[in-house]
Amino acid sequence: xxxxxxxxxxxxxxxxxxxxxxxxxxxxxxxxxxxxxxxxxxxxxxxxxxxxxxxxxxxxxxxxxxxxxxxxxxxxxxxxxxxxxxxxxxxxxxxxxxxxxxxxxxxxxxxxxxxxxxxxxxxxxxxxxxxxxxxxxxxxxxxxxxxxxxxxxxxxxxxxxxxxxxxxxxxxxxxxxxxxxxxxxxxxxxxxxxxxxxxxxxxxxxxxxxxxxxxxxxxxxxxxxxxxxxxxxxxxxxxxxxxxxxxxxxxxxxxxxxxxxxxxxxxxxxxxxxxxxxxxxxxxxxxxxxxxxxxxxxxxxxxxxxxxxxxxxxxxxxxxxxxxxxxxxxxxxxx
Numbered sequence: 639x640x641x642x643x644x645x646x647x648x649x650x651x652x653x654x655x656x657x658x659x660x661x662x663x664x665x666x667x668x669x670x671x672x673x674x675x676x677x678x679x680x681x682x683x684x685x686x687x688x689x690x691x692x693x694x695x696x697x698x699x700x701x702x703x704x705x706x707x708x709x710x711x712x713x714x715x716x717x718x719x720x721x722x723x724x725x726x727x728x729x730x731x732x733x734x735x736x737x738x739x740x741x742x743x744x745x746x747x748x749x750x751x752x753x754x755x756x757x758x759x760x761x762x763x764x765x766x767x768x769x770x771x772x773x774x775x776x777x778x779x780x781x782x783x784x785x786x787x788x789x790x791x792x793x794x795x796x797x798x799x800x801x802x803x804x805x806x807x808x809x810x811x812x813x814x815x816x817x818x819x820x821x822x823x824x825x826x827x828x829x830x831x832x833x834x835x836x837x838x839x840x841x842x843x844x845x846x847x848x849x850x851x852x853x854x855x856x857x858x859x860x861x862x863x864x865x866x867x868x869x870x871x872x873x874x875x876x877x878x879x880x881x882x883x884x885x886x887x888x889x890x891x892x893x894x895x896x897x898x899x900x901x902x903x904x905x906x907x908x909x910x911x912x913x914x915x916x917x918x919x920x921x922x923x924x925x926x927x928x929x930x931x932x933x934x935x936x937x938x939x940x941x942x943x944x945x946x947x948x949x950x951x952x953x954x955x956x957x958x959x960x961x962x963x964x965x966x967x968x969x970x971x972x973x
Contacts, residue, residue, distance in 0.1 A: 660704035661887040662840075663962075666877035666938075667691055668893045669710025669851070671955060672747070676793060679713060688750045689758075690955065691892070696758035697959035699766075699845070703888075706840065707751060708880065710873040711743040711851030716792015716820060718742060736822065737854050737866025744772050744850035751847050759845075768845040774831035774864065775853030775871055781825035788929070789824030789870055815928070823869040825855060827876040831864070833883060840884070852876035874938035882945045889942040889950040890961065891935045896954050898936070898968040900926045914973030915940055939970040 672687045673679045699705055715736075722734040734742075748770030756768050787809045794817030795803075800810040803820065813819045830836065836848050852871030856864045874891055881889040900908045900921060913921065918940050927933040939950035953960075953967030961967030 660702055662706065662884060663698060663703045663888040663890055664706045664708065664877060664881040664884065664886045665695060665698070665890045665892060665958070666874055667707060667709040667751075667955070668891075669712045669714060669747075669873065671892060671894055672709070673713050679717065679793065685750065685754075688747075688754045692751065692754040692758045694955050694958040695755055696762055696764075698962060699759055699764060700762050701959060701962060703962070704840070705845055706836075706880070706884065706886070707755070707845070707847045708849040708873060708877040709747055709751065709847070709851070711740065711747060712789075712791045712870070712873075713793055714743045714747065715739050715851065715870060719820075720792060735866060736868050736870070737856070740851050740854045740870060741772055744770065744854070748772075748847045748850055755845065766843065766845050768847065769839060770850070771832055771836055771839070771846060771848040773836075773849045773853040774856045775827045775849065775876055776829045776831060776864075777825035777827060777855045777857060777867060777869070777871065779857040779867070781823075783825040784823045784867075784869065787821045787823045789872060790819035790821050791870060792820045794819055813931070816931070823867075824872050825867070825869055827852065827855075827871050827879050830880060830883065831856065836880075837884070849873075849876050849880050872934050872938075874934045875941070878938035878942045878950075881942050881947060886942075887948060888962075889939065889947055890958065891939060891950070891952045892955050892958060893932075893935060893952060894954060895952075896957050896966055898927075898932065898952050902926070902928075902932070910968045912969045912971060914971055915943055916973060918970060936970075943970050943972055 672684055674687045675683060695705060718739045725731045726733050752768040752770050759766060790813045797818050800818035804810045808820050810818055811821050836846055839846050852873040853876050855867040855869045855871050857867050859865050898910045918936055922936060927936050935952055939952060942950045950970040951961050951967045957966045
């Protein structure tokens with residue numbers, strides 16, 4: 639074996655050993671957090687949000703964490719779906735199935751994240767390769783969620799507009815006091831089809847972006863073949879499952895608030911620095927967390943810790959590194 643090949647093998651072995659010695663954090667980035675201003679959801683503004691978020695993820699990497707990134711896509715899926723519907727009416731173009739739209743957003747948002755994160759870590763002197771895995775997630779075709787759509791996609795709208803779209807065949811609902819949105823089915827994620835590839839890439843030293851938008855929901859038909867489903871999977875639930883499957887040391891949900899609050903936006907609002915599993919169950923039972931907003935994040939964090947994960951943290955992108963140091967964020971812990 640030549641000297642250059644030996645050097646290449648040594649570098650790859652060192653990178654593998656370095657990666658294995660790092661703790662693993664799964665960071666779930668919210669789709670809404672990638673659109674900072676709902677009035678300006680265009681691509682240049684999305685790039686600004688992605689660049690800012692990736693700076694904070696890069697800070698985590700410099701502090702010694704190995705990272706897997708997942709991301710939401712609710713607004714982006716809604717925009718693509720609406721664009722396709724308008725084009726179909728105006729120009730007679732074919733419609734786009736929802737599973738393909740989810741796959742499209744995995745590629746587009748994954749591309750933005752991997753490019754931006756590559757730039758961010760290289761500015762900090764880190765040489766790692768980042769890869770996006772277009773991920774299929776298996777769901778049960780008999781999941782009751784298919785009979786009760788409740789997962790918001792797309793932008794917020796007035797009730798008047800929502801009712802107009804409802805007359806066109808949409809299912810709509812009011813979303814946590816923030817406005818009306820279109821909703822689709824959101825079945826429970828069961829397994830990641832590409833989990834062996836994700837593990838192999840992780841073990842070889844890559845920084846991975848996977849499970850975008852909760853993954854493309856797929857079912858097994860009567861012949862055992864995979865087929866896309868008309869649904870979207872909740873990103874936080876899928877991210878929690880991936881964190882559990884990879885036995886992550888930490889699960890971070892990056893969202894629009896620095897800390898979780900009880901009685902949110904009310905005069906008696908109370909900020910939470912930490913909650914145990916028992917406390918989280920109590921708060922959920924008391925109805926403190928909105929179903930279309932904070933509740934799925936709390937449920938995902940609780941699932942991770944309940945299944946043996948050490949800690950889950952909920953915070954916003956600018957505070958990711960500070961939350962790792964215990965300076966902010968809301969921690970969900972056993973107990």
